[in-house]
Structure formats: C-alpha cells, structure tokens
Amino acid sequence: MGIAYERTHRHGWWWKTLLSGFGLWVATIVVTVGTLNSNLIPTLILLGSFLVPFSVVLFVVERLTGTLAPVQVFLAFFVGGVFGVLGASVLESDLHASAWIYFRVGLIEEFVKTLIVVVMGRQVRPKTASQGALLGACVGSGFAAFESAGYAFNAALTTNGIDLGSLLQTEVMRSVLTPVGHVLWTSLLGAVIFGAADQQSARYRFTKGVLASFLAVAVLHGLWDSMGGIAAVLAVIFTGNAVPVLEYGFLRPGTDAAVASLSSTFYVGGLIIVSVLGLAGLRLALRHHQSRFRTRPSGTDIA
Numbered sequence: 240m241g242i243a244y245e246r247t248h249r250h251g252w253w254w255k256t257l258l259s260g261f262g263l264w265v266a267t268i269v270v271t272v273g274t275l276n277s278n279l280i281p282t283l284i285l286l287g288s289f290l291v292p293f294s295v296v297l298f299v300v301e302r303l304t305g306t307l308a309p310v311q312v313f314l315a316f317f318v319g320g321v322f323g324v325l326g327a328s329v330l331e332s333d334l335h336a337s338a339w340i341y342f343r344v345g346l347i348e349e350f351v352k353t354l355i356v357v358v359m360g361r362q363v364r365p366k367t368a369s370q371g372a373l374l375g376a377c378v379g380s381g382f383a384a385f386e387s388a389g390y391a392f393n394a395a396l397t398t399n400g401i402d403l404g405s406l407l408q409t410e411v412m413r414s415v416l417t418p419v420g421h422v423l424w425t426s427l428l429g430a431v432i433f434g435a436a437d438q439q440s441a442r443y444r445f446t447k448g449v450l451a452s453f454l455a456v457a458v459l460h461g462l463w464d465s466m467g468g469i470a471a472v473l474a475v476i477f478t479g480n481a482v483p484v485l486e487y488g489f490l491r492p493g494t495d496a497a498v499a500s501l502s503s504t505f506y507v508g509g510l511i512i513v514s515v516l517g518l519a520g521l522r523l524a525l526r527h528h529q530s531r532f533r534t535r536p537s538g539t540d541i542a
Contacts, residue, residue, distance in 0.1 A: 253297035260290040268407065277401060284395070287410030288388040291417045292316070292380035299373045307363045307370050312377050319355040320381020324389070326351040327382075345460030349453060352378050352425045356432065357443060364441045368434035368528035372521065375429020379421040386421070387413040419514035420463065424456045427521045434528025455520065459513050466509040474502035 264286040271279040296316045300309050330347045334340055352375075360366070360374050390413060395406035431452040435444050462469070478498050 250301065253294045253301065256297055257290065257294040260286065260294070264290060271403065280395060280401060280406070283406065284388050284391045284410075287407070287414065288391055289384045291414045292320075292384035292387075292422070295380040295418065295422055296377050299377055302373060305363060305365055305367070305370055307360070307374060311359060311363075312374070315355070315359045315374055315377040316381040316384075318381075319352075319359060319378040320383075320385045323348075323351050323355055323378065323382040324385045326354075339461075341464035342458065342461030344464060345457040348382070348421075349424060349428065349457045349460055352382055352421070353428050353432070353453060356425065356429050360429070360433065361443075363433075365438060366433040366436035366441050366443075368430040368525050371429035371431070371433025372426045372525060373429070374433075375425040375427070376422050378429070379423070379425030380417070382425070383413070383417045383421040387417070416510070419510075419517065423514070423517045423521065424460055427517060427524060428452060428456055430521060430524040430528065434524060452520070452524070456517075459517055463510065463513050466506055466513070470502045470505035470509055471498075473505045474498045477501060 264283070267279060267282050267286060270276070271283060293316070296312060299312055303309065303312070327344075327348045330351070331344060334343060355378050356371070356375050359378065360371065363370055363374070387410065391406050391409050394409040395401050395403070397405070431449055432443065432445075435446045435449050436442060437444055475498055478501055
C-alpha cells in the first residue's frame with residue numbers, strides 16, 4: 240500500500256511561476272531582438288513551450304491527495320510527455336492525407352496519452368475521478384509542452400533563416416490554447432478511467448463509459464485539428480457569391496476578403512464550441528463519479 244498524501248497548502252506557486260516565467264520570456268525576446276543572438280532561440284522555444292504546461296503541473300501539485308505523490312506528477316509530465324510524442328510520432332508515420340486524417344491523429348494521440356495515464360496511475364489509491372483528472376492533466380501538459388516545442392522550432396526555420404515572428408506567434412497561440420486542448424482532453428479521460436475503477440481493489444475497469452469517453456475525446460481532438468478546413472468550407476458556403484465565383488477557379492479580391500474574415504470567425508467559434516464541450520464533459524464526469532464515490536456502501540474499504 241502506498242503512502243497517503245494530505246492536501247497540500249495552496250501557496251499559488253502555479254500563477255507566481257506563470258507570471259515570473261512570462262516576464263523572463265518577454266526579457267528573452269527583448270534581448271534576442273536587440274542582440275540578434277541566435278543562441279537564445281532554444282531558450283525562447285523552451286520558455287514559451289513549457290511555461291503554461293509546467294504551471295498546470297504546479298497547479299496539480301498544490302491539490303494532491305491520496306497516494307498520488309508529487310514525484311509521480313513530475314514523472315507524468317516529463318516521461319509521459321516524451322513517450323507521448325515519441326509514440327504518437329511512430330504511430331502517425333504511415334498516415335496519408337485524407338478527409339479523416341485528423342480524426343485518426345486524434346485516436347492515436349489520445350490512445351498514447353491514455354496508456355501513459357493507466358501506467359503512471361496503476362499504484363494510486365484511491366482511484367477517484369479528481370485524482371485521475373489531475374494525473375491526466377499532467378500527462379496532457381507534458382505532451383503539449385514537447386509538441387509545442389516542435390511546432391515552434393519548425394515555425395522558426397525558413398529558407399531565409401530564422402523567422403522570430405512566426406516562432407513567437409506559434410508559441411503564443413499554442414500556449415493560450417493548451418489548457419483547453421491536450422490538458423483538458425487527457426484530464427477528462429483520466430477522470431473517467433479512475434472514476435470507473437473498482438474502489439476496493441483499485442483495479443481498472445474498462446467499461447462502456449470509458450470507451451465512449453475515449454471515442455468522444457478523440458472526436459473532439461479531430462474536430463479541433465481540422466477546424467481550419469471546416470471553417471474555410473463553411474465560410475465559402477455562407478458567403479453568398481463565393482460558390483458561383485469558384486466555378487471559374489478563383490475568388491475576386493472582395494469575395495476572397497469576405498471568405499477569409501468569415502473563416503476566421505468560424506474557426507474561433509468552432510474552437511470555443513469544442514472547448515465548451517470538453518469542459519462540460521469533464522464537469523459531468525467529476526460530478527458523476529464523485530457522487531458515486533460518496534454514496535458507496537458503508538464499511539467499504541477503498542484503501
């Protein structure tokens with residue numbers, strides 16, 4: 240039996256780290272632009288990619304209970320993140336462009352992260368939905384951090400040298416969206432998996448609810464990744480004269496601007512809808528399984 244950890248005092252280290260880290264990131268940008276020192280690019284990538292995900296980990300550490308120890312949280316972040324991107328990269332290497340590629344990517348990446356949650360949390364007792372959500376958030380944060388570093392690196396490389404503006408734009412966008420992307424999806428799966436576990440033996444039980452949640456999260460992931468294409472199609476459809484004009488193989492400048500503006504609106508709106516669905520799913524999973532945990536038969540041993 241593992242050692243139980245009482246709830247830690249909330250010192251707010253997560254937001255203190257977030258604010259101080261943001262200051263360091265801004266300072267690094269200023270020095271990089273001022274000195275044109277390319278040696279600072281890795282620092283920019285690491286700070287920008289890891290700041291928000293690592294702050295999520297500190298948020299989790301301040302809310303630990305049961306036998307989920309801080310060392311497990313940090314291992315879930317670093318080891319889970321590395322194995323997550325490696326596993327996803329291997330499984331995605333044979334994917335070919337198709338209308339369903341993003342949904343296949345969603346299935347693969349959520350499967351890899353779920354496997355890591357299951358392995359990292361096998362000794363955790365009791366397996367409550369909240370503990371699963373916290374562990375899942377850490378695995379998702381690690382995956383997001385290492386994946387964002389890769390995207391930032393690719394954005395910086397151009398035929399004309401390093402594109403600092405593209406690198407920073409990529410980091411800002413991915414940092415802002417991280418909490419409602421990989422972190423949210425894996426947190427939801429962790430909550431459902433732990434909530435469905437047997438409370439006496441702490442063994443996993445892969446029920447229909449777990450499978451349904453996995454498929455739902457994979458679909459949300461696929462919708463998120465494909466939202467750019469979906470938004471563009473919707474923009475063309477809802478722009479009155481776009482479809483007839485496209486019959487000639489191009490869009491007039493005025494029509495093109497209208498389509499681009501509408502596409503951006505649909506894109507942002509689509510991401511908001513997917514995020515709200517994910518948050519609603521997490522809230523529902525936590526309430527359902529916490530209610531089940533509280534109403535277990537009296538005298539049941541969950542240790």
